[in-house]
Amino acid sequence: MTRSADLSPETRAELWRTAHALADAARDVTLKHFRARGLTADNKDAGGFDPVTVADRDCEAAMREILAQMRPQDAILGEEQDAKPGTSGLTWVLDPIDGTRAFLSGAPTWGVLIGLADDHGARLGIVDQPFIGERFCGGFGIARVTGPTGTHTLATRPARALAQSILFTTFPEIGTPDDRDAFERVSARAQLTRYGMDCYAYALLAAGQIDLVIEAGLKSYDIMAPLAVIEAAGGIVTDWTGGHAHQGGRVIAAANPAVHAEALALLAG
The missing domain is CATH 3.40.190.80 (D-Maltodextrin-Binding Protein; domain 2)
Structure with a gap:
């Protein structure tokens, strides 16, 4: 099995290019539907309300299509479709719209989640908010956000009570x-x-x-x-x-x- 520590700089760069291609495609798809009049949702939870929209399904389909072209050897785990096995030891973990309730409500607190994992857990991640235009990236020595105010290094708060x-x-x-x-x-x-x-x-x-x-x-x-x-x-x-x-x-x-x-x-x- 591939471990991320064994990946060459060229492979890491390729994985980042793939991740950004996924996020770019997800932006295009989700923004076509966000705040659109008449957007409806199906309920996946008979005992509650777990909505899924055409935007969720189309977004994941678009990302899977890109992976089929750029990284066919990798596995895929997504929310809306069945898992796809791979041979590389790497798995793309996709949530096309995290926060579908917010998406339905027109609130810009939803996002597209793109993760890459190996047997030891998460190695690369993107949290993308298409409407605001913010992209939070972390992994392989990168921690940054790009948005309306430019590109900035990500750093969590220091300790306090x-x-x-x-x-x-x-x-x-x-x-x-x-x-x-x-x-x-x-x-x-x-x-x-x-x-x-x-x-x-x-x-x-x-x-x-x-x-x-x-x-x-x-x-x-x-x-x-x-x-x-x-x-x-x-x-x-x-x-x-x-x-x-x-x-x-x-x-x-x-x-x-x-x-x-x-x-x-x-x-x-």
């Missing part, structure tokens, strides 16, 4: 009742808690704007790209026991080890 920290999550009703209670223990100690940001919260953490993101019930395609970006920016992402988070589940992303440890202790009760 949880009582001075900003905490984000997507939904107030996080996970199970026990998960919710654990989250509330952290929220009660934080200076500020905000909701509803989807993947954009992870981008803000990598950019040094906030300190913590805590979520539950994630899939691999929800976290692989943000994990790579945050780690490249100097942050830490684990599950709620301090273990690996690249498979999803209950995830905590932190700007630094100190605030991670303080929050992790509260999650454990």
